[in-house]
Amino acid sequence: MKLLLAGKNVQKPLQGWPSVEDLYVFISVARHGGFGRAAVELGQSPSYISKRIAILEKQLDTRLFFRTNRVMRLTSEGEKALEGALQVVQEMDAFLNNFQQWRGELTGELTVGCSLGFGQAYLSDAISAFISQHPSLNIKLILSDREIDLMQSGTDVDIQVGDNLNHSYIARKLAVNRRILCASPEYLARAGAVNSLDELIDHSCLIINEKNNSFGNWALTDGEQQVLCRLNSHYSSNSGKVILNWALKSHGIALRSAWDVAPYLSTGELVHVLPQWYQQANIWAVYTQRTSESPRMKVFIDFLAEYFADKSLSQEWQA
Numbered sequence: 338m339k340l341l342l343a344g345k346n347v348q349k350p351l352q353g354w355p356s357v358e359d360l361y362v363f364i365s366v367a368r369h370g371g372f373g374r375a376a377v378e379l380g381q382s383p384s385y386i387s388k389r390i391a392i393l394e395k396q397l398d399t400r401l402f403f404r405t406n407r408v409m410r411l412t413s414e415g416e417k418a419l420e421g422a423l424q425v426v427q428e429m430d431a432f433l434n435n436f437q438q439w440r441g442e443l444t445g446e447l448t449v450g451c452s453l454g455f456g457q458a459y460l461s462d463a464i465s466a467f468i469s470q471h472p473s474l475n476i477k478l479i480l481s482d483r484e485i486d487l488m489q490s491g492t493d494v495d496i497q498v499g500d501n502l503n504h505s506y507i508a509r510k511l512a513v514n515r516r517i518l519c520a521s522p523e524y525l526a527r528a529g530a531v532n533s534l535d536e537l538i539d540h541s542c543l544i545i546n547e548k549n550n551s552f553g554n555w556a557l558t559d560g561e562q563q564v565l566c567r568l569n570s571h572y573s574s575n576s577g578k579v580i581l582n583w584a585l586k587s588h589g590i591a592l593r594s595a596w597d598v599a600p601y602l603s604t605g606e607l608v609h610v611l612p613q614w615y616q617q618a619n620i621w622a623v624y625t626q627r628t629s630e631s632p633r634m635k636v637f638i639d640f641l642a643e644y645f646a647d648k649s650l651s652q653e654w655q656a
Contacts, residue, residue: 355396357429360422362389363401367419368491371409378491423627430631443471443633449478450487450495454577454597455620456480460496463644467637474633482575487625493634494624496641498594500617507629508621509638512645515595516616519607524587531590531610534566541589543580544573555592557614564614594618620645 365375365386372383372390379386394401401415411419430445451460456478464478479485485495487506499516502508518531525531528540534557544553555566572588574580577597584591585601590610601607622638 355393357426359389359393359396360426362386363393363422364419364426365491366390366402366409367411367415368489427627427631443474443636445633446475446477447633447637448491448493449476449637450485450490450492451478451480452482452496452498452577453480454482455496455498455594459596459645463641466644467640470640471633471636482577487623487628493628493631494622494638497621497623498618500619500621502621502623506623506625508623509642510619511622511638511642512620514618514620516592516618517595517598517612518590518592518610518614519598519602520584520590520610521587521606522608524584524589525608525610527587534564534611534614537566537590538569540569541572542568542570543583543589543591544568544570545577545580545592546573546575555616557616559613559615592616 362375362379362381365378366372369375369378372386376383376386390401397414397418399414399418400412401418402409403412449460449464457480461478464476468474468476479492485492487493487495496511497508498514520531524541531537531540537555542555553568553570555568557564557566570589572583574583577593580591581593581597581601583589584593585606591598598607602609622641624634624638628634
């Protein structure tokens with residue numbers, strides 16, 4: 338069977354074209370390495386996922402996966418099919434988004450990752466404002482203090498706090514931010530004032546161990562020189578919220594983002610320690626080359642840059 342498109346003969350496969358929905362299922366199964374997690378991601382049953390893969394294999398007349406009781410991995414034909422499926426889905430996605438933009442709408446899905454602290458305190462409100470402007474867009478916000486693999490997780494963009502970036506990705510700065518040293522007045526009265534970086538070794542420093550941050554050291558700058566401070570601490574956590582709580586309860590000195598401690602500096606519950614020293618920790622949108630051309634991604638990141646510029650995050654703690 339042949340179709341006539343723009344004056345060209347296009348051969349239609351006897352089995353018919355695979356549906357875009359089945360390509361989405363295929364991509365999800367390949368990413369997760371099994372039906373179960375793909376089913377959770379897509380909101381379907383494992384039996385439905387299995388059925389769609391079987392239909393796709395029949396349409397392509399090839400085996401896409403090697404299957405055992407515990408492992409599913411792509412065949413060589415499956416790897417080639419995955420490349421094509423990603424291309425088709427991206428082109429279809431671009432087509433739909435360009436069409437909807439012409440109509441003044443954004444549609445489709447956008448998966449956003451972020452740390453718990455910044456996500457809850459700031460990004461959730463930013464996305465709420467974005468949703469009000471683009472109600473037809475499906476948005477999934479995933480908050481975690483673990484490092485995200487954008488390719489494997491299916492996350493479109495990760496909003497990161499800190500300048501320790503993966504250079505395999507594209508990064509756009511959204512806002513200026515610093516991490517600053519702070520402690521409660523009660524702790525400083527008990528342990529003594531801190532007059533130099535060298536004295537930090539004699540104090541209880543509250544260490545956060547998250548993502549790929551260096552554990553047990555603080556890299557600080559005064560704008561001219563960079564110093565790696567060796568610390569002495571018996572207290573650490575992978576949660577920034579826990580570290581902040583311990584600082585408020587007078588257990589030691591914390592290095593926290595300015596936006597995080599601003600309210601407590603203004604009330605006097607925390608005191609800014611060694612104010613000339615800080616750690617640059619800007620807010621970034623991090624994404625892959627694959628998603629960089631998505632119209633909804635461009636609109637979303639432009640919106641965040643404008644939103645946080647208006648909020649002046651870097652100035653909040655100085656107010």
